[in-house]
Amino acid sequence: MNFYDLPAFYEILDSKYNVTNNELDSATYTNVDCNFVFSAKYARHRWFNYKEGFSPILVEKTFDEYGLDKNSVVCDPFCGAGTTLAVAKVKGMKSIGFEVNPFAAFITKVKTEDYTQKDIASFKKLLSELEQIVLRNDLPLPENEYLKRIFESEMLTIQLNIRDFIRNAPESKAKSLLFFAWICTLEECSLYRKAGNGLKIKRKPPEYPQGSAFQFAYDRIFSKAQSMIEDYSEEDNGPVPKLFVESVTNLEANVEQESIDLILFSPPYANCFDYTKIYYLELWFGEFVNSTGDQKKIRMNSLRSHCHATWPDRYTNFNLPELNDQILPLLREQKLWTNRIPDMLNGYFADMEEALRQMYKTLKIGGHCSIVVSNSAYAGIIIPTDVFLAMIAEKIGFKVNEIAVERLIITSSQQYKKTEHIRKYLRESIVKLEK
Structure with a gap:
């Protein structure tokens, strides 16, 4: 495959699924549902500006979409600042969260605690x-x-x-x-x-x-x-979430099989962002970590979404032909800021496959899983993360109901020029799955 094949490649991938709202023509950061900035209007959610999160509006809409009530159990395996869990608590639902970053987990704990x-x-x-x-x-x-x-x-x-x-x-x-x-x-x-x-x-x-x-x-x-x-x-007092300060890959060890009605989450995007660097000040000064060894441990337990660590081999049986046989060989031919990017991407999707496999086990029959995720681009090659996750989920046994495009995303000027002819695929979406 070469650059000239990419538009047809992406179009074929999209044609396999119900991709909705995919005719947007301009990028924005002002989408209400996905942008955490709108949390500033909501009690408790406004306490810390966790820009990687989504807004409580999206959570409420998702709960309504699937008809959840006080008897429902919700899980967010990448809970970040706890938006999903906080909304579930107010609505009287039991919820479970996993977060590998101890600072983010602390935000969630404080926001979702009962107070007198x-x-x-x-x-x-x-x-x-x-x-x-x-x-x-x-x-x-x-x-x-x-x-x-x-x-x-x-x-x-x-x-x-x-x-x-x-x-x-x-x-x-x-x-x-x-x-x-x-x-x-x-x-x-x-x-x-x-x-x-x-x-x-x-x-x-x-x-x-x-x-x-x-x-x-x-x-x-x-x-x-x-x-x-x-x-x-x-x-606001209600069921206090069960919160695990550990990797999503420990999900099945801590959550009963077929016990969850909805899994709603936004994983780290495959964009090379290292959250131990972004939240360095809070992690270190707040004494959530006290050594480079502590910081490294968080990195090594997290999703392989960046290149700032030498990752050990894990989940080596992973293979997605559209990624491994088509996108990555083309990417390896390009001049990249680090030659670790192709291996990072392979590791990212391998980790996500294991995470989705464990999520599938914990969902009830007929339960739903919604993933808020953004595609990324390297050297003018868009990584269609939303569709790749849909393909992985389908392989595990999920039914892919919809890939709902929420917005086009803004990237660097250099990437923008390289991807201008295929920018409709540079997007943030909600991948909606059903067991």
Whole structure:
């Protein structure tokens, strides 16, 4: 196969399935259902801007589409910031989540916990006590040199003091809420921001008079805490999800077979993003990891969606002819920023096949699985992830009901020019499966 064969290749793949809304002609990031930015309007969901997630609107629509009720059981095996689980909780449904990133799992845990008026009162009390702390200058600096540079020197001392105060507070839900409020503000107080596949120096760093770093940091914690308190409602209390801080490949070991009504998730996309780099600040400063070994362990347990690790062999029996015999040989002929990309893509789909195999076992007969996923592009070659996942799922035993195109996606200018004639396949979709 060569570049001239690609349009026909993609068209043939699409023709095998019910691909809907596939005549879009412009890319956008403003689709309501898939874009997490719209979560800013919703209580609890707005607490942390987890941009890789989808909105609660999509979750509610999916629940309605499949007629779920309080007797239904929902699973999100890549639960991220817990949108699926939080919506299920409010609706009185039991839910199960898996998340390999301990920071993201912590976000989910705090957002989906039950709270009482007493917990909120204790939270306010801790917040007041934090405002009165006596600052120390003798707290040990991080051994990690990168962490020392993430904050201006005065702000670094302040953040170490705040962390020390929270660390020494008695264990309680109020402590978790304060820790959450604090960790949500770290980026705003730092010299770096999330950008692409990691952190970059801000063009406009935080500004505050000398000696006022604590007030700057506290004001942001207080503001975040106030929004959390405003969102508190006993009506949100319901079934607390079962949350596993581990890989999706441990699904069948922890979930009873044929016990799930709906599996709804968005896996990491095959776009070379390493989430241990994107959430480096929160992972390290929040002490979710304390060594490069801890960080590596998260990487090695996660989906092979990036090239920042040397992956061991696993699921070596995987083979999808359209990928292995057609797309990857063409890709290997191209000039790529790393020659690991073809192997990464093979590993990604091998991992997803194993994940889908385990999901199939846990679904009830007649149960549904919806996957929100984006296609990617390398050297002008689009990787049709949505269709490949549909093909893998079909091989496992799923029925593919629909591939619903949600939006076209925006890519780099270089990729845009190379893929202009086939850009309708550069998209984010929902792959809808049934057992």
